[in-house]
Amino acid sequence: MNAIVQAAQALPAMDGSQGLEEQQQYLTFMLSGETYAISILRIKEIIQYGQLTEVPRMPDFIRGVINLRGAVVPVIDLSARFGKQPTAIGRRNCIIIIEVALGAETQSVGVMVDAVNAVMEIPASEIEPAPTFGTNIRADFIAGMGKINGKFVIILNIQHVLSMDDMAALATAGSAPSAELVQAG
Amino acid sequence: MIPDEYLQTFVVECKELLEQMEEALLIVEQAEQDPEIINAIFRAAHTIKGSAGMFGLDPVVEFTHAAESVLDRVRSGEVAMTSVLAALFIEAHDHLKELIGHVAEGSHPAEATDNHGKTLIARLEAYLGETPAEQPGNSGSSDNSGEMPVIQTANVEREHSDAVVGTDLWHLSLRFGPEVFRNGMDPFSFVRCLASLGSIEELVTVIDAIPAAAQMDPESCYLGFEISFSSDADKLAIDSLFNFVRSDCFIRILPPRSKASEYQRLIQELPEQEMRLGEILVKCGTLTPEELDNILRLQSQHGDAPQRPIGEVLVEQQMVSSPVVEAALAKQQQVKDNKKSEASLIRVDAEKLDELINLVGELIIAGAGTNLIARRAGMAELMESTATLSRLVEDVRDSALALRMVQIGGTFNRFTRVVRDVSKELGKDIDLVISGGDTELDKTVVEKIGDPLTHLVRNSMDHGIEAAELRLARGKSAKGTLRLNAYHDAGSIVIEVSDDGGGLNKEKILNKAIERGLVAEGANLSDKEIYNLIFEAGFSTADAVSNLSGRGVGMDVVKRNIQALRGSVDLDSIEGQGSTIRIRLPLTLAIIDGFMVGVGNASYVIPLDMVVECVELNAWASDEGDGQYLNLRGEVLPYRRLRDHFVIDGDMVQRENVVVVRYGEHKAGLVVDKLMGEFQTVIKPLGKLFSSEKSIGGFTILGSGEVALIVDVPGLMGQIEHEREAGEVVPFTRSGVVMH
Numbered sequence: 001m002n003a004i005v006q007a008a009q010a011l012p013a014m015d016g017s018q019g020l021e022e023q024q025q026y027l028t029f030m031l032s033g034e035t036y037a038i039s040i041l042r043i044k045e046i047i048q049y050g051q052l053t054e055v056p057r058m059p060d061f062i063r064g065v066i067n068l069r070g071a072v073v074p075v076i077d078l079s080a081r082f083g084k085q086p087t088a089i090g091r092r093n094c095i096i097i098i099e100v101a102l103g104a105e106t107q108s109v110g111v112m113v114d115a116v117n118a119v120m121e122i123p124a125s126e127i128e129p130a131p132t133f134g135t136n137i138r139a140d141f142i143a144g145m146g147k148i149n150g151k152f153v154i155i156l157n158i159q160h161v162l163s164m165d166d167m168a169a170l171a172t173a174g175s176a177p178s179a180e181l182v183q184a185g
Numbered sequence: 186m187i188p189d190e191y192l193q194t195f196v197v198e199c200k201e202l203l204e205q206m207e208e209a210l211l212i213v214e215q216a217e218q219d220p221e222i223i224n225a226i227f228r229a230a231h232t233i234k235g236s237a238g239m240f241g242l243d244p245v246v247e248f249t250h251a252a253e254s255v256l257d258r259v260r261s262g263e264v265a266m267t268s269v270l271a272a273l274f275i276e277a278h279d280h281l282k283e284l285i286g287h288v289a290e291g292s293h294p295a296e297a298t299d300n301h302g303k304t305l306i307a308r309l310e311a312y313l314g315e316t317p318a319e320q321p322g323n324s325g326s327s328d329n330s331g332e333m334p335v336i337q338t339a340n341v342e343r344e345h346s347d348a349v350v351g352t353d354l355w356h357l358s359l360r361f362g363p364e365v366f367r368n369g370m371d372p373f374s375f376v377r378c379l380a381s382l383g384s385i386e387e388l389v390t391v392i393d394a395i396p397a398a399a400q401m402d403p404e405s406c407y408l409g410f411e412i413s414f415s416s417d418a419d420k421l422a423i424d425s426l427f428n429f430v431r432s433d434c435f436i437r438i439l440p441p442r443s444k445a446s447e448y449q450r451l452i453q454e455l456p457e458q459e460m461r462l463g464e465i466l467v468k469c470g471t472l473t474p475e476e477l478d479n480i481l482r483l484q485s486q487h488g489d490a491p492q493r494p495i496g497e498v499l500v501e502q503q504m505v506s507s508p509v510v511e512a513a514l515a516k517q518q519q520v521k522d523n524k525k526s527e528a529s530l531i532r533v534d535a536e537k538l539d540e541l542i543n544l545v546g547e548l549i550i551a552g553a554g555t556n557l558i559a560r561r562a563g564m565a566e567l568m569e570s571t572a573t574l575s576r577l578v579e580d581v582r583d584s585a586l587a588l589r590m591v592q593i594g595g596t597f598n599r600f601t602r603v604v605r606d607v608s609k610e611l612g613k614d615i616d617l618v619i620s621g622g623d624t625e626l627d628k629t630v631v632e633k634i635g636d637p638l639t640h641l642v643r644n645s646m647d648h649g650i651e652a653a654e655l656r657l658a659r660g661k662s663a664k665g666t667l668r669l670n671a672y673h674d675a676g677s678i679v680i681e682v683s684d685d686g687g688g689l690n691k692e693k694i695l696n697k698a699i700e701r702g703l704v705a706e707g708a709n710l711s712d713k714e715i716y717n718l719i720f721e722a723g724f725s726t727a728d729a730v731s732n733l734s735g736r737g738v739g740m741d742v743v744k745r746n747i748q749a750l751r752g753s754v755d756l757d758s759i760e761g762q763g764s765t766i767r768i769r770l771p772l773t774l775a776i777i778d779g780f781m782v783g784v785g786n787a788s789y790v791i792p793l794d795m796v797v798e799c800v801e802l803n804a805w806a807s808d809e810g811d812g813q814y815l816n817l818r819g820e821v822l823p824y825r826r827l828r829d830h831f832v833i834d835g836d837m838v839q840r841e842n843v844v845v846v847r848y849g850e851h852k853a854g855l856v857v858d859k860l861m862g863e864f865q866t867v868i869k870p871l872g873k874l875f876s877s878e879k880s881i882g883g884f885t886i887l888g889s890g891e892v893a894l895i896v897d898v899p900g901l902m903g904q905i906e907h908e909r910e911a912g913e914v915v916p917f918t919r920s921g922v923v924m925h
Contacts (some may be wrong), residue, residue, distance in 0.1 A: 053787065053892040056831030057878055065884060067894045070547055072869045072884040072892055150633065164873045172877035 007168045009175055024124065026146065028117040028153060031079050032087070035117065037146055042098050045107060045162060046116055049093035059170055060086050068097065070095045075110035077089070082137045087112055110163050122146040127155065140153060194795060195236050196289040197532070202229040203282050205598075214271035214472070216356050223266060226274070227256040229426060238378035238426065244294070244302070245284050246381045251306040251420065252277045252432065257421060276601075277305050296457070353441045354386055355423065357412040358451060360394070363405040370430055372408050376832040378426050383416020409435075410569065412555070432695050533626065538588055543583045545578075546776055546867035552578045553865070553888030574834030576920060579865065582776055591631050593671045594622025599635070600642055604667060607646050614653060614664045616645055621671035630770055633750055634680070641682045641766050642667065644740070649686035649764060659761065661685065676796070678772055683765035689758040691715050716756045716764075720744040751882060753899055758883045779866035779895065783859030784827045784845060785835035788893040790866050790885055791855070795846045795898045799860055804840040811845055817845065824854030825905050827896075830880065848899050855896075880904050 026037040027046075047068075052075060054064040059078035065072050075095055080086040088094065092115040099106045130142035135154065143157040160166075206229040209222045230253045237245035249462055252274065280302055287294045294302075357379070361372050379385060391409035395401060416423065420440055427436050437451050473661070552575055559567040597619045609613040650656075650665035670681040691712060698704040698718045711720075720740050747754045751771045758764035771777075771792075779790035800830040803826075816825045824843055827833070843854040868883040875881060882897030 050889055053884075053894070055875060055878070055881065055894065056833065057880070059873070062874065067886050067890050067892050070550065070886065072872075072886070074872065074874050107872065167878060168873050171874055 001042075016138055025119055025123050026155060027096070027119050028148070029113040030115040030117060031082075031113055035148075035151075036078075036113075037122070037148075037153045037155045038096075038098075038158045039118070039143075040157070042100070044099055048096065049089065049095055049112065062167070062171060066095065066110060068108065068110075071108065073097065073108045073110050073156060075112050076162060076167070077112050078149050078161070080112075081167075082141070087114060089144075090114065093123040098158055098162060100159065100164065107164070110157075111162070114127070120148060122148065122155075131135050140155050192240060192288070194532075195240060198236065199233050199285045199288075201284075202233055203278060203285065204595075205229050207275070207278055207602055208598060210271055210275050210534075211605060213266055214268050214275070214605070220260070223256070223260050227253065227260050230256055231287075231428075235378075235426065235428060238381055239374045239429075240288075241374075241377055242288060243381055243475070245281070245288065246304050246378075248277075248281060248284065248306060250382070250418070251309045252281070254419070254422065255309045257419075258312065260603075266366060270312065273308055277309065280305055346618065353415065355383075355414040355416060355441055356439040357410070357414055357423070358408040358435070358437040358439075359427075360391070360435035361406045361430065362435075363407070364433045365405055365406040366428055368430075368433075372406065372410070375426060375430070376410065376412075378421070379414065381424060382418040382426070383414055385412055386415050387413040416831070438650075465533075477855075535590075538628075539727075542585055542589065542776070545582050548578055549582060549776065549865045549867055550886050554886075554890070557888040582865065586627075586776060589628045590625040591628050592618070592622060593624050593626060593631060593678075594632075596631055596635055597622050597669050597671070600638070600669060603639060604644055604646065607643055611646060612649055612652075613646065615650055616664055616666045618666060618668045619670075620668070622884070624671040624673060624678060626772055628771065630678075630750055633746065634768070634770065637746045637754075638669075638680070638682065640740075640743050642669070643770075644683055644767075645684040645686065645764070649684035651687050655687075659687075673772075674769075675768045680768040680770070681765055682768075683763060685763040687759040688762055688764050688849070689716055689719070689756070690760065694718055713755070713757075716758050719756065720754065727880070751897065759909075777866050777868060779894075780844065781861035781862045781887075781893070782827075782842075782855075782857040782866045783861055784831065784857050785833040786890065787831075787833060788861065788887060789827065789857070789895050790864060790895045791844060791846065791884075791898065792866075792895070793849055793863060797845040797847045797852065800843050800845065800854075802843050802856055815843070817854075820852075821855050824853060824856050826856040828856070828858070830901070832906065846898050848902060851900055851902065853905075855901075866895060 009076045012021050023120065025040045027040050027043060028035055028037045030036075050066070050077045052064045052066050058095045059080075061077050062073040063077045063080075063086075065074050067073075077087050078093050093112065094116045095110040096116070097108050100109050126147040128145040128147070130139060130144055132139060135142060137154070141157055143155045147153075204801060206226050209225045209229070212222055213226070214221075215630065234246055234249035234253055237249065255264065255270075256274075259266050259270070264270070280298070284294060284302070287298075289697055341718075359372075359375070365372060375863045376385070376388070389411045391411060392407065394407040394409060396407070401407075414423075420438060424436075424437055427434065430436075439447055441449060490923060514909060552571070556571050559571045578678050600619075601617055604615055604617040645667055646665075650667065651659070653663040656665065666685045668681065668683045670683070672679055694715050695704070695710070695718075698715075698721070699706050701720050703718060704710065720743070738909060744754055747768055747770070752769050753765065754768045756764060756766050778793040780793045780796045782789050802815070812824065814821050822843075822845065825840075828835075828837070838858045841856050842860050843856050843859060844860070845852060845854050864887075869880060871878070879900035880897055882895045885893050885895055887893050
């Protein structure tokens with residue numbers, strides 16, 4: 001865990017300077033009634049929630065995989081990733097395809113959200129640093145607090161949220177309880 | 186500068202040559218005095234030197250030259266190829282390999298490497314029996330062996346005692362043929378090459394052959410050189426520089442202190458006018474004006490002599506003795522033969538191949554989609570045409586995959602060297618027996634199997650095979666035997682490493698495992714389970730940690746590496762008689778024939794190689810309580826519902842089916858809802874996120890665009906086994922031991 005946090009600290013330096021000063025466009029989306037934003041730099045595309053194949057024995061936040069033009073892309077349920085209820089499937093559900101750095105390569109990961117709102121400009125002056133506590137998601141997931149129309153939205157540090165090391169570790173741990181479940185049944 | 190791609194080709198070729206060289210050296214070391222093998226070593230060294238010279242890689246040229254000179258003497262029978270010398274050459278080979286490695290990386294060798302090279306050169310030169318400073322012309326007398334290099338013999342035993350030209354320099358006359366440029370050669374590179382053997386004292390470029398501008402073809406070469414050259418190299422070494430252009434060029438090499446008559450012949454043979462040539466020779470400093478006069482006088486006396494074949498002239502002149510000519514002819518023949526076999530092979534970038542395989546994969550997915558649409562549309566003609574298409578695509582797939590198949594023999598042969606080195610280090614006498622070298626498997630698998638195999642081989646030699654005294658005491662021959670074997674079995678390739686050593690000591694392993702906390706005390710394990718404990722992390726039974734093995738890292742790494750290739754490893758042992766380690770690997774990693782089954786709404790693909798048969802559950806299941814096994818024609822077949830294992834919701838279907846799968850010696854049933862038939866499956870890797878899930882081997886995309894999961898049968902069976910154990914007593918305190 002420590003290693004992840006350390007590695008994570010190295011990243012925002014790059015992300016932060018680019019994301020907060022030069023580039024100020026963010027995509028806002030809804031997740032169980034709350035608004036979040038992510039920098040559009042890493043977003044590849046947004047697709048409608050469609051045919052998804054579940055992968056057995058995986059933790060809740062790994063929703064499954066989809067076929068993105070011949071490539072198999074994992075889909076993460078962001079709400080479950082934040083430790084909340086898994087997203088209920090509705091009419092406006094979307095999957096945001098995000099490129100995540102994995103070592104020297106990048107991997108596409110889908111993020112399932114309730115609804116996508118808009119691409120907004122948030123000037124750097126309107127972004128406050130993340131509070132150390134008080135938010136209901138892990139502090140290292142937050143890149144900053146952006147002010148839109150006088151309201152705060154959480155700008156996510158998507159590289160941390162979708163950290164492969166972190167998620168794979170959880171997936172390994174996640175398969176154990178499901179094994180017990182099988183035993184009972 | 187030389188383009189990178191050529192340098193790459195050079196490196197690849199050198200590596201191949203070095204491999205051949207190593208192979209030959211190892212045979213020679215076994216006291217085989219086959220001249221053909223010595224020749225092979227010489228040729229390899231010679232080609233490396235030649236190509237390295239063209240790239241201006243001086244350290245390589247310098248080093249190879251020393252090796253080549255000694256080899257040449259071995260070849261001519263002056264120096265015997267003892268095992269000591271062979272061992273020296275193996276060291277030289279290693280050094281050369283390192284040098285080539287540096288070339289490939291574009292780095293410079295460390296000083297230690299350089300020094301090592303110099304030591305090796307010195308050791309090699311000791312075999313030359315002459316100090317390099319001596320002139321080849323008079324070194325004959327200082328060579329006390331009595332047997333002298335052929336060329337020098339020729340010099341000394343010359344019949345005529347006509348005037349000797351007083352220069353200490355070699356004289357080279359080069360006339361490049363018109364095709365030289367078109368054949369991709371650069372005359373200048375030869376000159377540069379030459380400079381690596383000595384120093385060029387004087388060089389006159391002969392441009393007399395250049396025609397008038399109107400007739401001149403810019404792609405033709407009209408150049409010639411007259412070179413006066415100081416070198417300690419022997420004639421063959423200088424001569425061999427020009428192997429690449431010999432066929433269409435005029436090349437004459439006169440050793441120092443050649444007779445005037447030889448110069449006279451040279452002048453006669455050269456296309457330019459006599460006077461002009463004479464002037465050039467004088468300009469080169471090869472001849473003094475008086476000597477030239479002398480020669481030209483000789484020339485006029487013999488003026489009417491008819492031209493004889495050059496070879497004959499050379500032999501008569503004893504410039505080269507007839508064995509040398511024969512050797513040269515034989516060499517030319519071999520070069521031609523090599524070219525023939527090269528013509529049937531194409532070197533292809535592995536990446537291009539991967540790209541092709543990927544495309545074929547996409548093609549299969551697209552084809553499956555078209556098939557589905559055709560069937561839905563119900564057009565007979567369209568269905569027929571897609572059926573033809575699928576058959577062709579299948580063929581394309583097979584041949585594309587076959588492109589990547591390589592024989593495992595190459596990998597096995599590398600172990601000849603490992604066994605030699607390690608047995609020396611250990612002071613054991615061990616024979617390596619290789620069989621099944623022609624078994625083919627995917628290139629990517631071959632590349633990744635080398636390290637684990639090395640480890641297993643070393644381990645067998647270190648811990649498996651006993652010391653000679655102990656072997657004799659146990660009534661075995663003092664010489665240990667290590668076997669490498671490969672064969673195909675049920676869609677996988679099996680690689681066996683076996684030794685006739687002491688075998689594994691069950692007690693010792695069990696005690697160690699209990700001590701290390703790998704196994705609970707009092708656990709009841711079968712022999713096989715005990716043996717396979719050695720693949721656990723942190724396990725080592727060697728009492729003393731040796732340089733080779735015994736540090737307790739290794740066997741678990743071996744197992745992990747093999748599992749990463751979707752393979753498995755297990756071990757058989759008979760105490761006192763030896764042990765066999767069996768590695769089972771899939772043939773290919775990219776595309777497989779799959780058998781599609783449905784459970785709930787999801788589709789799963791089971792590799793077809795693993796499927797033995799399909800039966801209906803109700804017809805065969807035993808009615809004995811909730812026991813999950815059935816009576817398959819008198820055989821007990823345990824089964825497992827995929828629905829339960831994968832925790833899939835949904836209603837149970839009326840008629841469940843059992844897919845009987847086999848993996849190695851194990852058979853089991855997987856209960857599924859629907860059987861959907863065969864399906865060509867392109868394996869998409871799991872990715873980091875899912876790699877921890879052992880029961881799934883990968884994803885694939887169905888014709889409908891849906892993603893299906895590929896069942897990893899060994900992984901799944903391991904999981905089931907593991908859960909069963911977890912439900913009963915807990916024999917292991919840690920997870921990870923997979924038993925079948």
